[in-house]
Amino acid sequence: MxxxxxxxxxxxxxxxxxxxxxxxxxxxxxxxxxxxxxxxxxxxxxxxxxxxxxxxxxxxxxxxxxxxxxxxxxxxxxxxxxxxxxxxxxxxxxxxxxxxxxxxxxxxxxxxxxxxxxxSSTSTPVLHFGKLEIDLARDLVRKDGLPVTLTQKEWALLRVMATRPERIHTRENLADALYGFGDEADSNTLEVFISRLRRKLGRSHIQTLRGLGYRLSFSPEEEDE
The missing domain is CATH 3.40.50.2300 (Response regulator)
Structure with a gap:
């Protein structure tokens, strides 16, 4: 955010x-x-x-x-x-x-x-995606009941998508959530963080829509890659 x-x-x-x-x-x-x-x-x-x-x-x-x-x-x-x-x-x-x-x-x-x-499009600070739980109020993520450790940048990225799940977020919108003025980032930095989140949360929860961006889905499907 x-x-x-x-x-x-x-x-x-x-x-x-x-x-x-x-x-x-x-x-x-x-x-x-x-x-x-x-x-x-x-x-x-x-x-x-x-x-x-x-x-x-x-x-x-x-x-x-x-x-x-x-x-x-x-x-x-x-x-x-x-x-x-x-x-x-x-x-x-x-x-x-x-x-x-x-x-x-x-x-x-x-x-x-x-x-x-x-x-946002959510009425509760706690979101459930199958066995994945995201608590926006307490900055907590659990998978299969166990806590998931995220870095600040990973959480910043996840927070944008979790606040408006099922919405397609462009690369530019997500990149804005990661870096402020004066920060330097490689062109593939966003993909690196997306990959890390997928490893920690479950690959199918973050969908890629080619040419459009990414979204966090309540009903995970295979990504269009």
């Missing part, structure tokens, strides 16, 4: 980024609106964490740009403004949730997951 954090407090941005990256999220940080608009034009984000008071303008002015996107990301407003009227204004403008500073990073993580579930 790739996130855009729009925050001009460098220390806070660094702390939030470090916490979320440790939870297998990919985070891009921009300190202002101009950089945020450029990032939104270049990358398909799953979520935007938006500070309201930025050096180059009001954070809410970014929401029309977000609403115009074909696959609109979740927006959680992060602000020191604690007036009810401010919260109402943010939600009315199109934000999905609102969190008052200072906040516990664990609460931010819980809000992200809750909004993610509401926006």
């Amino acid at each position: 790739r996130i855009l954090l729009v925050e001009d407090d460098a220390a806070l941005a660094s702390a939030v980024c470090s916490y979320l990256e440790a939870k297998a999220f990919v985070v891009d940080v921009t300190p202002g609106l101009a950089q945020a608009r450029a990032a939104l034009a270049a990358v398909q984000y799953a979520a935007v964490l938006l500070d309201l008071h930025l050096a180059d303008g009001e954070g809410l002015s970014l929401l029309p740009d977000v609403r115009a996107l074909r696959d609109r990301p979740i927006v959680i407003v992060l602000t020191a403004r604690d007036q009810v009227t401010d919260r109402i204004r943010g939600l009315d403008a199109g934000a999905d949730d609102y969190l008052i500073k200072p906040y516990d990073p664990a609460e931010l993580l819980a809000r992200l997951r809750a909004v993610e579930r509401r926006r």
